[in-house]
Every structure is written in structure tokens, then in C-alpha cells.
Amino acid sequence: MVLWIGASLLSGRREAWDSSMYWSVAYPVALMLCGGLGYAFPERPWRWALALFEGQFLGMVVRNGELGGLWPLGLVLFAIISLPGIATAQIARRLASRTTR
Numbered sequence: 001m002v003l004w005i006g007a008s009l010l011s012g013r014r015e016a017w018d019s020s021m022y023w024s025v026a027y028p029v030a031l032m033l034c035g036g037l038g039y040a041f042p043e044r045p046w047r048w049a050l051a052l053f054e055g056q057f058l059g060m061v062v063r064n065g066e067l068g069g070l071w072p073l074g075l076v077l078f079a080i081i082s083l084p085g086i087a088t089a090q091i092a093r094r095l096a097s098r099t100t101r
Contacts, residue, residue: 001062002059003030003059004055004056004060005063007026009063014064015063015064016056016060030056030085034048036092038091039096042093045090045092049082049083049086052085053078053085054078057074057075
């Protein structure tokens with residue numbers, strides 16, 4: 001939620017993904033967080049990416065003050081943009097398993 005609301009407030013946009021700040025700062029930070037969480041907690045690392053990006057959906061709802069009629073589409077879009085995060089978490093899990101051997 002912090003990434004979404006922060007990028008939205010700092011950019012002055014209602015929705016963070018409408019600003020370049022989201023794609024150049026918040027999204028890469030989210031991917032790094034996915035990798036860090038996948039490394040630290042390697043069991044089912046995909047869940048961290050989904051939780052992080054669906055948390056951004058909640059941030060969007062809180063920031064906008066409403067759920068809106070397109071919320072199912074929003075959930076789907078956040079799931080889609082979480083795919084690189086899932087891949088990053090999976091790679092980090094593999095690295096974690098190699099270092100513990």
C-alpha cells in the first residue's frame with residue numbers, strides 16, 4: 001500500500017500507474033521486495049508477489065476513497081503486473097536454496 005499511495009501522492013496523480021514515478025521507482029522497488037521476500041521466505045515465494053501487488057490494489061482503493069465499478073479489472077491488472085515479481089521471487093528462492101546447501 002505504501003508504494004502505491006506514496007507514488008500517487010508524490011506524483012500528484014489519482015492513480016500511481018499513471019505517473020512515470022510508479023514505473024521508474026515504485027515498481028522496481030516492488031520487484032526488489034519480491035526478490036528479498038522470496039529469498040528470506042523461500043516456501044511458496046509466489047505468494048509474496050501477489051500479496052505485495054494486491055496490497056497496492058488496496059492502496060488504490062484507500063487513496064481513491066472508493067472501490068469503483070472496475071475493481072475486478074483492477075485486480076486482474078495487478079495480478080498481471082505481479083508476474084515479473086513472481087519470477088523474481090522464484091529466482092531468489094533458487095538462490096536461497098543454493099546458499100543453504
